[in-house]
Amino acid sequence: MFCAQFDKVRIKRGLALVRAAAVSLTRHHLVLVVMNNNITSTTPTTMLPSDANLDREELEHEQRVIRLVFSVELDATEFFTNLQKLINTAAIEQLYAFYYTPKTEAEIREKEYGWKSYDPEAEFKRMGLGPTNGAWRVTTINKDFSFCPTYPKLIAVPARISDNVLKHGGKFKSKSRIPA
Known part of the structure; x- marks a missing residue:
């Protein structure tokens, strides 16, 4: 109109x-x-x-x-x-x-793809964290969310902290929410 x-x-x-x-x-x-x-x-x-x-x-x-x-x-x-x-x-x-038209399946998938396109390893690398920086490393201790259900699969931690130390330290924190 x-x-x-x-x-x-x-x-x-x-x-x-x-x-x-x-x-x-x-x-x-x-x-x-x-x-x-x-x-x-x-x-x-x-x-x-x-x-x-x-x-x-x-x-x-x-x-x-x-x-x-x-x-x-x-x-x-x-x-x-x-x-x-x-x-x-x-x-x-x-x-x-x-006149209202709901989003199509393709539009919904396209929006979901935005989250799937996020690459945490590339993001950590961009920030200077990981193997190129001796002070930090990326751990996969939470790859199945069993360590801490509210943390992502990959966590950047100080290089001197091993996964064993994280596991033991997590026991003393609520839901294993270690400082990250």
Whole structure:
């Protein structure tokens, strides 16, 4: 359908001060952004009152009545005309529920791949930990998460600390959470 943005708007709620804001209309939402404190409020247009006599300056938003003051009269006219069209949809198929499309299997797999692409050995090497640095080593003591279920498979530890020392030291720590 359409998307409209109105930048030079002031919002007045009750006796509260007038604040600079931007108002956007998307196909299914009304978005208010208060400029000075960067507060954003999004409301589905189906949640707004649908009476045909909607006041040209007042709008019920999140159970509150706010007053929108446009600096340009044509913007006010365009905003409320478009808002009326969005609120009073002609067919049920135009509602947001019919436009929502969940992620596909490929999109879900792609997101999961991001975690699988993390290589801890390469990351330790990048940080200067491991065989090239004599002060640190990477241990596989937790490769099956049996040493500490909350730690990763690979742990960077000081090179002088053996896996035996880690096992014995882990016994005296909650869930074997050694300093790492």
